[in-house]
Amino acid sequence: MTTGTGAVQxxxxxxxxxxEVCSVRVGKTLYGVPIQHILEIVGSAHPQPIPLxxxxxxxxxxxxGDVLTTVSLRYLLEMPPQEGKQDILVLESVxxxxxxLVDSVGEVLTVSAVDYEPNPSTLDERRRALLxxxxxxxxxxxxxxxxxxxxxxxxxxxxxx
Amino acid sequence: MDDxxxxxxxxxxxxxxxMERCLTELEERPQDTGxxxxxxxxxxxxxxxxxxxxxxxxxxxxxxxxxxxxxLRDGKVTATAEVITALLKLLDGxxxxxxxxxxxxxxxxxxxxxxxxxxxxxxxxxxxxxxxAVAAGAGVVEAAKAAVAPGSPAVAPPxxxxxxxxxxxxxxxxxxKPVPAAAPATSEPAEVATDVSxxxxxxxxxxxxxxxxxxxxxxxxxxxxxxxxxxxxxxTRNQVLQATASDPNMTLLSRRLDMVTxxxxxxxxxxxxxxxxxxxxxxxxxxxxxxxxxxRRARLVMEGQETELDKSLLEAIKDxxxxxxxxxxxxxxxxxxxxxxxxxxxxxxxxLRALQEGSHVxxxxxxxGAGISPEKIRAKAIERGLVSAERAALLVERExxxxxxxxxxxxxxxxxxxxxxxxxxxxxxxxxxKIGGKVEVDSRPGKGTTxxxxxxxxxxxxxxxxxxxxxxxxxxxQAALSELVHIPPEQAAAAIxxxxxxxxxxxxxxxxxxxxxxxxxxxxxxxxxxAERDNFIAVxxxxxxxxxxIVDSLADPEEIVxxxxxxVLKDIGLFSxxxxxxxxxxxxxxxxxxxxxxxxxxxxxxxxxxxxxxxxEVDASRMRYLVVEVASRQAAVPLGDVLRIEQLPFSRIxxxxxxxxxxxxxxxxxxxxxxxILAAAQADxxxxxxxxVCRDGNRHVGIAVSHVLDVTTGADLFxxxxxxxxxGVTLLKExxxxxxxxxxxxxxxxxxxxxxxxxxxxxAMA
Numbered sequence: 001m002t003t004g005t006g007a008v009q010x011x012x013x014x015x016x017x018x019x020e021v022c023s024v025r026v027g028k029t030l031y032g033v034p035i036q037h038i039l040e041i042v043g044s045a046h047p048q049p050i051p052l053x054x055x056x057x058x059x060x061x062x063x064x065g066d067v068l069t070t071v072s073l074r075y076l077l078e079m080p081p082q083e084g085k086q087d088i089l090v091l092e093s094v095x096x097x098x099x100x101l102v103d104s105v106g107e108v109l110t111v112s113a114v115d116y117e118p119n120p121s122t123l124d125e126r127r128r129a130l131l132x133x134x135x136x137x138x139x140x141x142x143x144x145x146x147x148x149x150x151x152x153x154x155x156x157x158x159x160x161x
Numbered sequence: 162m163d164d165x166x167x168x169x170x171x172x173x174x175x176x177x178x179x180m181e182r183c184l185t186e187l188e189e190r191p192q193d194t195g196x197x198x199x200x201x202x203x204x205x206x207x208x209x210x211x212x213x214x215x216x217x218x219x220x221x222x223x224x225x226x227x228x229x230x231x232x233l234r235d236g237k238v239t240a241t242a243e244v245i246t247a248l249l250k251l252l253d254g255x256x257x258x259x260x261x262x263x264x265x266x267x268x269x270x271x272x273x274x275x276x277x278x279x280x281x282x283x284x285x286x287x288x289x290x291x292x293x294a295v296a297a298g299a300g301v302v303e304a305a306k307a308a309v310a311p312g313s314p315a316v317a318p319p320x321x322x323x324x325x326x327x328x329x330x331x332x333x334x335x336x337x338k339p340v341p342a343a344a345p346a347t348s349e350p351a352e353v354a355t356d357v358s359x360x361x362x363x364x365x366x367x368x369x370x371x372x373x374x375x376x377x378x379x380x381x382x383x384x385x386x387x388x389x390x391x392x393x394x395x396x397t398r399n400q401v402l403q404a405t406a407s408d409p410n411m412t413l414l415s416r417r418l419d420m421v422t423x424x425x426x427x428x429x430x431x432x433x434x435x436x437x438x439x440x441x442x443x444x445x446x447x448x449x450x451x452x453x454x455x456x457r458r459a460r461l462v463m464e465g466q467e468t469e470l471d472k473s474l475l476e477a478i479k480d481x482x483x484x485x486x487x488x489x490x491x492x493x494x495x496x497x498x499x500x501x502x503x504x505x506x507x508x509x510x511x512x513l514r515a516l517q518e519g520s521h522v523x524x525x526x527x528x529x530g531a532g533i534s535p536e537k538i539r540a541k542a543i544e545r546g547l548v549s550a551e552r553a554a555l556l557v558e559r560e561x562x563x564x565x566x567x568x569x570x571x572x573x574x575x576x577x578x579x580x581x582x583x584x585x586x587x588x589x590x591x592x593x594x595k596i597g598g599k600v601e602v603d604s605r606p607g608k609g610t611t612x613x614x615x616x617x618x619x620x621x622x623x624x625x626x627x628x629x630x631x632x633x634x635x636x637x638x639q640a641a642l643s644e645l646v647h648i649p650p651e652q653a654a655a656a657i658x659x660x661x662x663x664x665x666x667x668x669x670x671x672x673x674x675x676x677x678x679x680x681x682x683x684x685x686x687x688x689x690x691x692a693e694r695d696n697f698i699a700v701x702x703x704x705x706x707x708x709x710x711i712v713d714s715l716a717d718p719e720e721i722v723x724x725x726x727x728x729v730l731k732d733i734g735l736f737s738x739x740x741x742x743x744x745x746x747x748x749x750x751x752x753x754x755x756x757x758x759x760x761x762x763x764x765x766x767x768x769x770x771x772x773x774x775x776x777x778e779v780d781a782s783r784m785r786y787l788v789v790e791v792a793s794r795q796a797a798v799p800l801g802d803v804l805r806i807e808q809l810p811f812s813r814i815x816x817x818x819x820x821x822x823x824x825x826x827x828x829x830x831x832x833x834x835x836x837x838i839l840a841a842a843q844a845d846x847x848x849x850x851x852x853x854v855c856r857d858g859n860r861h862v863g864i865a866v867s868h869v870l871d872v873t874t875g876a877d878l879f880x881x882x883x884x885x886x887x888x889g890v891t892l893l894k895e896x897x898x899x900x901x902x903x904x905x906x907x908x909x910x911x912x913x914x915x916x917x918x919x920x921x922x923x924x925a926m927a
Contacts, residue, residue: 048633048746048747048748048749049633050730050733050736051631051633051683051735052682052684052733052735053729053730053733054729057729057730060730060739060747060749061747062741062745062747066724067724067725067726067738067739067740067741067747068727069726069727069729069730095727095728096727098727152727152729153727153729156728156729156732
């Protein structure tokens with residue numbers, strides 16, 4: 001964990017404004033999801049594709065007796081789909097659970113509020129709706145995702161509107 | 162909320178439900194003391210317990226009701242419509258309060274004096290006068306009572322023992338006396354003192370207590386959880402069965418697992434079953450109230466109340482049933498004078514019937530009212546812009562009737578407080594379909610309307626056939642599947658016929674619209690049957706819409722556990738859920754009804770006619786025959802085996818040796834000529850002959866006939882004495898007719914190499 005020592009130092013400096021974030025990688029970018037939204041991480045799953053489903057739906061997975069709809073982060077970020085297995089974050093939202101398809105899930109990072117920056121004004125409308133600012137880490141930016149906005153039901157509404 | 166209060170709420174709700182049922186019955190049988198005792202007990206229990214729990218407002222109201230009920234029971238007041246209305250109001254009032262207590266944990270402030278006054282007003286006038294006199298003239302009595310039983314209402318019910326006495330004041334001490342004696346024993350001193358029969362009631366209640374010991378209240382959430390777990394177990398079992406299928410050592414174990422799982426599933430499902438009477442029992446009250454507001458007269462007949470249905474489904478049909486009953490009373494049953502003018506009994510009959518039909522429960526709501534005129538529906542639907550005039554013109558009667566389920570449809574001339582806003586039937590259908598049921602309506606103008614709801618016994622697990630298309634598995638509910646047709650590769654090119662891009666298949670002479678599943682799921686794909694592999698048509702019947710769904714291959718039938726889909730995927734409109742298969746794959750569950758709607762399949766006229774014909778028949782064992790004349794004798798061929806009737810010149814008939822054959826669509830058909838028709842025609846090569854092309858197993862044969870007479874239905878004949886079915890003879894058109902034995906037509910000497918199997922039609926598993 002390369003950021004480990006940095007995180008520990010930050011924790012010492014500013015104990016009250018720390019957040020734990022699960023890092024995920026999609027393409028070359030590191031994204032973050034607050035861990036309190038994550039129920040479970042399902043590794044190397046093969047979601048079942050759904051014909052005629054909206055593009056952002058990555059397919060269905062079987063998760064603890066339920067069938068979960070997954071959302072493809074690649075599609076939302078307008079990236080070409082990835083072949084083969086992907087990791088899935090099972091997230092909880094007001095409408096129930098859903099899965100978020102990412103290339104790979106990394107470590108849980110502890111980030112400090114002092115490193116936080118809101119979305120830049122130059123970000124285009126679509127991305128601004130998905131992203132929730134970024135943390136400046138030593139090795140690059142950790143772009144935060146807003147799980148609520150990734151909820152398939154919300155995405156469906158947004159599309160219909 | 163503490164357990165005691167919760168218990169009280171549940172018990173009171175049950176008591177009130179029982180009271181409601183009894184009250185409506187009481188109106189018909191005002192002298193029934195058993196009913197009265199039942200009602201009295203319900204209110205009495207509520208009053209007793211509320212006093213204990215400290216719900217003063219509830220207690221006061223219950224008490225007022227109890228007084229009136231006490232008099233009813235003692236025969237001092239008769240149960241007139243007025244009294245029953247007041248008691249129903251009391252019931253509503255009590256219910257309202259219980260609801261408040263449940264929601265807020267305590268009573269809300271409010272004034273029930275009007276209702277209480279009304280209840281008092283209805284008590285026997287003489288009694289009332291006397292009570293007033295007591296209250297005014299004998300302050301001593303009141304004071305004494307207040308002293309011994311604080312918190313008991315000011316006006317106690319006049320005790321029956323004392324009622325014979327004219328001078329109440331003189332008896333004051335004796336009236337007050339029993340009270341202190343009873344007070345320590347129970348929390349309802351005034352009640353025990355005045356109610357002599359309370360002991361008798363307690364005695365009567367005891368046997369019920371015995372039943373209560375062997376039953377247990379279980380939280381529905383727990384049952385739901387159990388159902389889910391059983392669902393999981395079924396999935397795991399399926400997976401285990403598949404994984405161990407090849408291992409002989411595991412066979413016994415896995416078979417046992419299979420059995421235990423099936424038993425467990427059944428038991429859990431049974432635990433969730435409740436009789437439909439739980440919902441039906443709400444109806445008498447509804448009918449009573451509605452007939453009063455609408456000025457109708459109707460009798461409610463209920464049948465099959467013991468039929469059981471899953472608890473959650475029962476909840477779900479409550480609203481649709483209410484709507485349907487409302488509708489029947491408002492639009493169905495006419496006002497008494499109109500009925501009389503039409504020569505009907507002024508009192509209409511509304512029948513609620515529940516019965517189990519296989520894995521479904523059918524709930525019928527029928528009235529003997531005015532019925533629905535299809536033409537009126539057509540006009541209304543066009544007027545409201547629900548269908549275009551062109552489309553409406555194409556709809557057959559049954560389809561027109563189904564239009565009443567469209568949102569926004571109402572034939573009521575004006576909006577009444579009961580219905581006419583055009584939401585009712587829409588709600589019925591939405592709610593019923595939400596639980597995987599179907600609703601249909603059948604109506605005869607002037608005779609009445611019947612609405613039929615078909616509700617699956619359980620939601621969670623359904624039998625389905627797994628089919629494959631676009632390299633994915635899909636589950637097709639067996640309920641909608643009527644048969645499967647196999648089309649081998651060599652037949653692929655000719656099997657489908659087209660009308661302007663619409664694919665059709667000839668199924669026993671009827672044209673069946675086809676839907677290519679692969680093209681439906683991946684729009685833009687080239688459609689057509691593959692000549693490289695087998696093709697399958699799943700013949701589906703979704704609410705009378707018949708169509709064939711073409712799939713790539715068939716897998717096993719499986720019992721699947723239905724998992725709901727997220728709203729985004731439900732919006733696609735083709736899938737009703739998803740499931741996990743035995744091989745741990747996920748499969749989407751196809752929704753035949755939505756597919757039919759999406760692809761524009763409607764009910765065909767031929768289907769309609771066939772259905773009408775079927776309705777005329779009662780005997781399911783009857784078969785349809787093609788009746789032909791062969792050399793002045795009548796003979797018959799089962800219609801299901803008849804593929805075509807060909808009229809052709811004799812020159813088309815060729816001979817292999819002495820055997821006549823026909824070149825039919827590239828196949829050689831042996832032609833049966835037992836009637837000597839071909840022999841007779843030999844003289845004239847231009848003579849027209851008729852050959853009936855039939856299917857026999859997987860080969861085809863031709864039968865030369867003189868005339869084709871008719872298609873008719875016939876029953877099997879039974880040999881007298883033995884009861885055995887006679888082979889090859891049937892009774893058609895009142896004549897004993899020989900059935901042509903297709904298998905008896907000898908095969909041609911050189912049929913090898915010729916494509917034999919044409920198509921195999923297998924009855925889908927039920």
